[in-house]
C-alpha cells in the first residue's frame with residue numbers, strides 16, 4: 255500500500271515536471287538558470303563536455319526535446335532518452351562558466367540547479383562594425399527587341415544599351431555593383447507572348463519592379479525624338495505634369511498609342527497621390543536632386559543643349575522605392591545631334607557625365623560611407 259502511494263506520488267511529480275518544462279529555464283541579470291525537477295532518489299551526474307555540460311539522470315518520463323536559444327550563455331540544449339538513462343546535453347557559448355547546486359523539497363523530491371553566467375563584454379573591444387550594404391545601381395536601357403524606340407539617324411534601343419554598358423564599366427570601376435535590366439537587344443517579356451502591347455506592359459512592369467529597396471538608384475536611359483527640330487539633354491524624375499509636351503513624351507515612353515495613354519493616366523494619378531505619401535515625397539525630392547546632378551554631369555562632359563530637369567508621369571519609375579530618374583540623352587532625328595549620338599566618342603562622354611552625376615549624388619548623402627575612399631571622384 256505504501257509502495258503504491260509512493261508510485262502515485264512519483265508519477266505526480268513527473269507530470270508536474272513535464273507540465274513545468276524539463277528543464278525549467280529562467281534568464282536573470284547576469285546568468286541563465288536551468289532547473290531540473292527530480293523525483294526523490296533520482297540518480298544524476300553532471301559532467302563537462304567539449305561544448306558545454308552533459309547531465310545524466312536515471313530513467314525519467316520527461317519528454318525528449320531539442321531547442322536553440324537566443325541566450326547570452328546557452329546556445330542550445332536537448333533532452334534524450336536511452337534504455338536506462340535520460341540525458342540533457344547543454345551547449346554553451348564560448349567562455350561561459352557555470353555552477354550547480356541542489357535544492358531539496360519538503361516531500362523528498364529535489365531540484366538540480368545549473369546557473370550559466372553570461373560572459374562579460376570585453377572592456378576595450380570596439381563594437382563590431384557592420385559591413386555597410388553595397389551600392390547597387392540599376393541601369394535600364396529603354397526599349398529593345400521588337401520595340402526599337404525612337405528612330406532617326408540612330409536607333410534609340412541601340413544607343414541606350416551602348417551608353418548603359420559604358421556607364422556600367424565606369425561605376426563598376428568605382429566598386430559599385432551595376433545591374434542592367436537588359437544586356438542585349440531584347441525586351442523582358444516571355445518569348446511566347448505575341449501581342450506587342452501585352453509584351454510592352456509586361457516589359458515595363460518588370461523593369462519597374464527592379465527599383466526596389468535592395469538597390470540604391472535606378473536610371474532609365476532613353477533617346478528623344480521630336481516632330482520639329484529639337485536638340486539637347488533633359489532629365490526626368492517621377493511626378494505629375496500639366497505640360498502637354500511632357501505628357502506626350504510620357505505617353506511615348508509608356509508604350510505609345512492607346513497603351514501609352516492608359517499607363518500615363520495611371521502614372522499621373524499615382525503622381526498626384528505623392529504629396530500625401532511622406533515616404534514617396536521624400537524619395538521624389540532625392541530623385542529630383544539625382545536628376546539635377548546627372549544633368550549637370552552630362553552637360554559638363556558634352557556641352558550639349560540644356561533642356562532642364564522636369565517631372566512627368568513615366569510608368570517605369572512610378573513606384574520606385576529608391577531615387578529614380580529617366581534621362582533623354584538627345585534627339586535621334588536632329589541633324590547634328592542625331593549624328594553625334596552615332597559616334598562612340600560622344601556616347602563615351604554621355605556615359606562619363608551620367609557616372610559623374612551618380613558619383614556626386616552618392617558622395618553627398620547617406621550613401622557616402624559606402625563609396626570606396628581609395629577611389630577619387632571624377
Ligand SMILES: [Zn+2]
Nearest residue numbers: 396403476477
Ligand atoms: Zn525611350
